[in-house]
Amino acid sequence: MPLLLRAQLLLFLISLSSWMGLSRYIEDNEPSDGLYSLLSLEQKRESEDFIFRRPLRCLDMLATEGLFTFVASQPQLACAAFVIAEPSEVISLELFDVNIDCNAGDFIKMFDGWVLKGEKFPSNLDHPLPMHQRYTDYCSSTAAGASSRSAQNVAMVFFRIHSHDSGFTLNVKKLHNPFPCNIMSQSPEGSFTMVMPHQRRNCSFSIIYPVEIRLTELSLGQARSNELVPQRQVWSGCSGSGDYVELLGGNGVDTSHMSPVADLCFSHSGLAQMKIGCDNSVVRLVSSGNYINRVSFQYRLLERSELPKTQENSLDNFCSVE
Numbered sequence: 001m002p003l004l005l006r007a008q009l010l011l012f013l014i015s016l017s018s019w020m021g022l023s024r025y026i027e028d029n030e031p032s033d034g035l036y037s038l039l040s041l042e043q044k045r046e047s048e049d050f051i052f053r054r055p056l057r058c059l060d061m062l063a064t065e066g067l068f069t070f071v072a073s074q075p076q077l078a079c080a081a082f083v084i085a086e087p088s089e090v091i092s093l094e095l096f097d098v099n100i101d102c103n104a105g106d107f108i109k110m111f112d113g114w115v116l117k118g119e120k121f122p123s124n125l126d127h128p129l130p131m132h133q134r135y136t137d138y139c140s141s142t143a144a145g146a147s148s149r150s151a152q153n154v155a156m157v158f159f160r161i162h163s164h165d166s167g168f169t170l171n172v173k174k175l176h177n178p179f180p181c182n183i184m185s186q187s188p189e190g191s192f193t194m195v196m197p198h199q200r201r202n203c204s205f206s207i208i209y210p211v212e213i214r215l216t217e218l219s220l221g222q223a224r225s226n227e228l229v230p231q232r233q234v235w236s237g238c239s240g241s242g243d244y245v246e247l248l249g250g251n252g253v254d255t256s257h258m259s260p261v262a263d264l265c266f267s268h269s270g271l272a273q274m275k276i277g278c279d280n281s282v283v284r285l286v287s288s289g290n291y292i293n294r295v296s297f298q299y300r301l302l303e304r305s306e307l308p309k310t311q312e313n314s315l316d317n318f319c320s321v322e
């Protein structure tokens with residue numbers, strides 16, 4: 001893992017923990033180099049046939065495949081492991097060697113997505129499953145051992161364990177996803193192309209950093225190959241077109257609670273560049289299913305000096321830097 005990515009993952013974990021209000025927990029419970037050693041451990045996974053193993057922490061971030069074992073050294077009542085894969089992957093989670101007491105209030109729940117500050121990604125509107133089907137509760141699942149497969153590149157596990165020496169092992173695997181739709185970026189800089197081929201679906205690419213986003217290609221409303229190409233329409237705003245790209249900014253991860261920063265519905269290239277000074281910046285492709293839509297963009301972290309000067313409580317105009 002390159003040093004930059006490592007530093008970014010660390011930053012990511014720290015920002016996650018502060019989002020969860022758990023930073024004090026980390027400070028109190030981990031040696032000061034704890035997070036660094038965690039990330040360097042992640043680096044040791046080199047070859048494909050080597051099964052990576054390490055202990056799971058009460059607050060953890062997993063970016064590799066492997067076996068992660070949690071053993072409670074004291075009652076741990078609010079633990080969460082965030083799992084993230086590459087944009088073009090989904091995550092398979094499997095529990096085994098589970099030794100917990102469901103009747104005493106212990107639990108392990110897997111979630112198809114992330115929950116941060118009470119908000120969910122992907123939002124209820126964008127995920128293919130209803131909310132209750134996105135949770136897999138080990139204690140109420142009938143099958144021996146529970147497993148879960150995510151619909152996007154993020155998933156998580158919540159757990160509460162009261163008794164000393166109780167625990168479980170989590171097996172994390174990544175599977176290829178040929179049509180990634182909702183995506184959480186692993187880092188505050190990069191580039192991505194989102195393609196939506198003839199599906200009535202909305203897809204969000206979420207970057208939980210303040211970033212500058214530059215659209216490099218936007219192709220909307222292309223007719224099916226066996227249809228006549230329609231005349232380029234000129235819309236006033238994007239509402240009439242059906243298919244468009246939204247840039248959203250906000251301080252939570254639920255895209256349905258975020259504020260629109262810009263709507264883009266014209267197919268041309270090298271068009272938009274925008275700074276979004278929020279905790280979460282999203283590129284969202286809204287598709288009617290009539291067309292093949294394609295949007296490419298690049299993004300980079302905003303410098304401290306580029307962030308909005310006044311941190312108002314009101315969300316109005318909070319996200320637009322310029």
Ligand SMILES: *[C@@H]1O[C@H](CO)[C@@H](O)[C@H](O)[C@H]1NC(C)=O
Binds near residue numbers: 125202286287
């Ligand atoms: C996609 O988003 C648009 C605008 O928010 C909404 O009208 C439409 O119903 C959504 N489509 C799906 C499949 O959820």
